[in-house]
Amino acid sequence: MxxxxxxxxxxxxxxxxxxxxxxxxxxxxxxxxxxxxxxxxxxxxxxxxxxxxxxxxxxxxxxxxxxxxxxxxxxxxxxxxxxxxxxxxxxxxxxxxxxxxxxxxxxxxxxxxxxxxxxxxxxxxxxxxxxxxxxxxxxxxxxxxxxxxxxxxxxxxxxxxxxxxxTGGKPLLSQTLRIQRGEGDIAGPLADLAQRYPDLSMGSYPFQLNGVYGANIVIRGQDGARVDAAMAELSALFPA
Amino acid sequence: MxxxxxxxxxxxxxxxxxxxxxxxxxxxxxxxxxxxxxxxxxxxxxxxxxxxxxxxxxxxxxxxxxxxxxxxxxxxxxxxxxxxxxxxxxxxxxxxxxxxxxxxxxxxxxxxxxxxxxxxxxxxxxxxxxxxxxxxxxxxxxxxxxxxxxxxxxxxxxxxxxxxxxTGGKPLLSQTLRIQRGEGDIAGPLADLAQRYPDLSMGSYPFQLNGVYGANIVIRGQDGARVDAAMAELSALFPA
Structure with a gap:
């Protein structure tokens, strides 16, 4: 092939x-x-x-x-x-x-x-x-x-x-959380979370606009319930 | 145009x-x-x-x-x-x-x-x-x-x-001298020479092969006599 x-x-x-x-x-x-x-x-x-x-x-x-x-x-x-x-x-x-x-x-x-x-x-x-x-x-x-x-x-x-x-795999589901904190503050707890959800991928995309900065955290995975669970934990760690 | x-x-x-x-x-x-x-x-x-x-x-x-x-x-x-x-x-x-x-x-x-x-x-x-x-x-x-x-x-x-x-200019003439010394030893005298021949371009191209290292120094210019003169000075500074 x-x-x-x-x-x-x-x-x-x-x-x-x-x-x-x-x-x-x-x-x-x-x-x-x-x-x-x-x-x-x-x-x-x-x-x-x-x-x-x-x-x-x-x-x-x-x-x-x-x-x-x-x-x-x-x-x-x-x-x-x-x-x-x-x-x-x-x-x-x-x-x-x-x-x-x-x-x-x-x-x-x-x-x-x-x-x-x-x-x-x-x-x-x-x-x-x-x-x-x-x-x-x-x-x-x-x-x-x-x-x-x-x-x-x-x-x-x-x-x-x-x-x-x-690539022919099951489609990935994703959710995004916008966090207005420096990536340095986010990195530790996010690494922790990623370790407890090895089946999910977690990406951090920093932004800076009009003096506001932070990062959009994207959690991707094939199992919607797992993505929901990880996102709930992340939201609790970084309340809006 | x-x-x-x-x-x-x-x-x-x-x-x-x-x-x-x-x-x-x-x-x-x-x-x-x-x-x-x-x-x-x-x-x-x-x-x-x-x-x-x-x-x-x-x-x-x-x-x-x-x-x-x-x-x-x-x-x-x-x-x-x-x-x-x-x-x-x-x-x-x-x-x-x-x-x-x-x-x-x-x-x-x-x-x-x-x-x-x-x-x-x-x-x-x-x-x-x-x-x-x-x-x-x-x-x-x-x-x-x-x-x-x-x-x-x-x-x-x-x-x-x-x-x-x-680019339509007069063709450039070039001469190359192979110097088996580190570029750090060549750089000072070469910068000196370049300053006294502002009409010429001098390039240093380091090489390293089978444990031998050094640099090829290329002098380019439109006036052959000037290239000859600069090359003669360079050769005197770094005899083979």
Whole structure:
């Protein structure tokens, strides 16, 4: 039996100009190797619609999975979602569930859900959302293309959400707790909890926004009752 | 006037498996930006002839320059030179000047120029050699494709050799002195020399092989007499 194959598309002028050094390729390569998916090709393309669409079409036709990073933020040069829609000939618009996620997030952080931020709720028809425990704005999967953020902490969290769904295992259930405490305060009790629930995975994704800092703790597992139990303990340790 | 465009092909399973983190892309991106060449696309491909040839053909047709890194060493999976020859429909064989470079290098270091090492002298017909002041085995240019090593110190030295020839300036002349002393001993006098020859560029490329260590010092400039003068001073400072 041969392994499924994958390709990655890194989207962003900042990588090609040398201003930013990409780290998502190396991270994804390591994660795919662990689960037996062969990464065969990576393309780094600029924030150019024709280049993105051509890469998506070529690579999604040639491989089992395609992963993209970058270009799903709120600014005018974040055109990845629209390009994916075009590549798959799908309609795209603001989607209610994605808008609700963003509305709740910005209400909590005291920022306005303005037109720019609402761009991050534009999702092609028929897509499945990818959870973003770091900064809420979701990624999505269309066909065999998994569209994720370029910010490394968000990219890594999204990879953790998506990968288990691709490897034929039972789907993972997840719950997130937002804790407004420094990671240094969270780390000890969390390590304790993780040791008593070896069947669950627990991830800590720090955030810092408008002077508020803390971490989103994501607990993932196949058994919903176990995830509930661990989350109840965590909530008791860190009351809101 | 628009800038010339470039693409890069990173060749190597070790990057795609996550074992090695590529650093050449970020380095080249920065160097190209400095000289006003727009890097538009990077492809990372595996040690697979069909993949390499397809990438070379597509990107050399679409861009002013293509830079490759990796796959020009002595082992069986180093197939880049043969793939480039195929992509450009050129004959390839061991070339006398490349063989002579390697023979002198291995004679000096006391290693045998065996069949594996001789592979590194395979050069497509009509190619121009690219100097390798670190470990001798040359890169080469065919058409608009510049074929360089994957080892970062060698890649960087080759970029320094090639770039000035692409930017329309007068061609750079270079001379190399091999010094069997630690870089720490060389650095002071070399900085002194560089200050007195601001019109020249002086690079230090450390090596370590079979317990012998030192650095190759490359002096580059447009004025041959100045390069000669600086090299004479350097040789006097570090007699063989």
């Amino acid at each position: 041969t392994n499924p194959t994958a390709a990655m598309i890194v989207i962003g002028d900042e990588i090609l100009s040398g201003r930013t050094r990409d780290s998502n390729m190396h991270y994804l390569a390591g994660e795919l190797t662990k689960v037996g998916i062969d990464l065969r090709e990576v393309r780094v393309v600029s924030d150019d619609a024709a280049a993105i669409i051509a890469a998506v079409k070529a690579l999604s036709a040639a491989h089992t999975h395609v992963f993209t990073s970058g270009g799903i933020g709120p600014t005018h040069d974040d055109i990845t979602a629209d390009c994916i829609a075009q590549a798959f000939d799908r309609h795209i618009d603001v989607r209610d569930d994605a808008r609700a996620l963003l509305a709740a997030h910005y209400a909590r952080t005291g920022s306005e859900l303005n037109a720019a931020r609402l761009r991050m709720a534009r999702i092609p028809d028929g897509a499945t959302l990818i959870e973003n425990p770091v900064s809420t704005a979701p990624g999505f999967t269309v066909g065999n293309v998994h569209v994720m953020a370029g910010v490394p902490s968000v990219f890594q969290a999204m990879v953790a959400s998506v990968l288990p769904t691709l | 628009t800038n010339p465009t470039a693409a890069m092909i990173v060749i190597g399973d070790e990057i795609l498996s996550g074992r090695t983190r590529d650093s050449n892309m970020h380095y080249l991106a920065g160097e190209l930006t400095k000289v006003g060449i727009d890097l538009r696309e990077v492809r990372v491909v595996s040690d697979d002839a069909a993949a390499i040839i397809a990438a070379v053909k597509a990107l050399s047709a679409a861009h002013t320059h293509v830079f490759t890194s990796g796959g020009i060493g002595p082992t069986h999976d180093d197939i880049t030179a043969d793939c480039i020859a195929q992509a450009f429909d050129r004959h390839i064989d061991v070339r006398d000047d490349a063989r002579a470079l390697l023979a002198a290098h291995y004679a000096r270091t006391g290693s045998e120029l065996n069949a594996a090492r001789l592979r590194m002298a395979r050069i497509p017909d009509g190619a121009t050699l690219i100097e390798n002041p670190v470990s001798t085995a040359p890169g080469f240019t065919v058409g608009n494709v510049h074929v360089m090593a994957g080892v970062p110190s060698v890649f960087q030295a080759m970029v320094a050799s090639v770039l000035p020839t692409l």
